[in-house]
Amino acid sequence: MDDDEDLFASDVDEDKEKNANPEDKKHALRRDLRTMVYGFGDDKEPSDKTLDVLEAIVLNYIKELCQLAMKVGKPDKMALEDIHYLIRRDSKKFSRVKDLLSMSEELKKARKQFDEVKPIL
């Protein structure tokens, strides 16, 4: 349900979201974060305070990253500059992102081919 709201959210709705439910204060990332933190080594039920902190960190991270990326190149966001930006620094992240992007390309291709074949079938 939160997702549906997000899907149709306009600028007006964003304010509503923040004020409406106390659950929304956690932001939609919370549930995913819980599983993720467990996967990375925490206990099965991580502490709420920790999740608060981590969520704040993630949000801040994304914001900072986006702001930095905007300085590089055009004022708009380009995918390439993000990735090139991190090349110099972090090989782990870079290779992961590269793999993901190439995988999604392959998936797209496969789906396209499937769609082309489908009418014939």
Add this chain to the structure above:
Amino acid sequence: MTSKGAADDLFGGLSDSDNSDNENEVENEKSNVAILQDLEMSSEDEQPVELSPNHSMESVSEKDFQEQNAVSNQSDNGYSSSAPTVSSSSSFSSYYNEPIATNETTKSPDRNYDTLDVGDPYLDETQQMEFDTNANLVQPTNNSSYQTPQMANASMFSTNKSRLEHKAATTRRGSSFTDKSLEQNTVDTGVKEEVIIARELLIANLTREQLDRYEAFRKSKFRRQPIKNIITEVTGSAPTETVALAISALAKMFIGEIVEEAVEIRDASNEGNKPIQPHHVNTAFKKLYQEGKLWPPYGQKY
């Protein structure tokens, strides 16, 4: 940048003429004396020499890599000529037989200067953590392929340094992003199979609890829509799918680094039975920040 582009370059970029140019260059430069020197150098490589923190680990896994590579490289004959040579050049006996390879490998070390120059210890760490914690097993693809150039790199340092620098200079300016990914692709295909086998073996041997955790690690991700919302908030315009994908991947890895560090800190302070507390997270963050591992966007390049 995408694999499609890389695939195109795979067919367009790799031609015999390119190799032969390098070959001539190398053969002219290499005298018998140099070859003998190289042989000496390469024999030194057989023992774990402390040329880099990674070096001893590389020499071991290098052999393994080659064994696997020899077996699994049948389908890649067309353009894997660079792959085995990349790996075998850094090994001992075939070093003097593969003049092409030495140049191939000089290309990629260049990449290493930029990315792994100071990151070597980190790479080492991640390789060790590979089977200890739930580190992302996609890493090996990159690590092994980075290792092979590093192997050659270390031995190249003591030989014809100017040649190395010359090659590095030209590739730095001249080579496109896709050239490097071409090379990495050819190495990757050989390494991937090895990785897959290794991964299956590992998963088969996990305990139930570990399996559970691993599943959580693999499955967990940030949903696309909230991420897009956040990005839109920050930038003012909606991001593309790929950008959102990249950002969510980066965010996951970012937390991963912090949480893993926090877990270590928690275990070190013997609070093992409690879940991670905010102060663990804070300490972890500060520590990583000072090590420069959070560089974009926090901290400074080192």
